[in-house]
């Protein structure tokens with residue numbers, strides 16, 4: 001069930017059976033020479049959408065611009081400052097709580113969001129803690145690639161060149177869902193360099209084509225289908241446990 005395709009009476013009826021919702025959260029940023037700019041938002045959206053169809057839980061709109069300042073030297077990348085993102089997340093969370101939700105599960109697709117998302121959760125809880133009230137709401141985040149069993153499938157398909165950014169696994173997930181957007185590009189070098197980075201200029205200097213440690217030329221819709229299948233199954237279990245907590 002998708003929030004944006006539901007009517008308010010349908011959401012009201014859903015809230016009588018569950019007070020939980022899943023929010024895909026990602027980023028709009030370069031993903032190397034053959035990866036889609038939307039990769040980090042699309043992956044959790046695709047996985048959460050399939051899991052929701054299987055299990056019947058509600059999925060909200062995708063929070064699709066995240067904390068990606070280090071990608072801004074590549075055309076098409078967008079970022080929220082951490083402070084802006086925390087403020088936006090506060091309003092998303094508070095709106096959902098105001099209308100009756102008390103379990104909000106963020107399925108994350110971008111490593112750069114993790115710290116800011118946790119800070120947003122702490123800001124939300126702090127309002128209750130400072131007032132000396134018990135908070136009835138629980139918030140959680142999980143990275144899709146860290147759902148139980150998912151990395152095993154990724155490693156099986158891509159034992160070499162998975163890397164950390166613009167990975168063949170995440171590119172495969174998007175190619176599975178959007179085969180019309182598949183791009184064939186030769187990678188030089190075959191496997192990109194790895195390492196640390198600070199700002200956008202530093203990132204581009206260290207990783208000139210946008211990849212980190214990866215060879216996404218290996219990506220395929222077939223591998224994407226297997227990865228989504230594993231992630232969808234694990235997400236259904238994880239969401240059920242969290243909603244029941």
Ligand code: NI
Nearest residue numbers: 039040166170
């Ligand atoms: Ni990514």
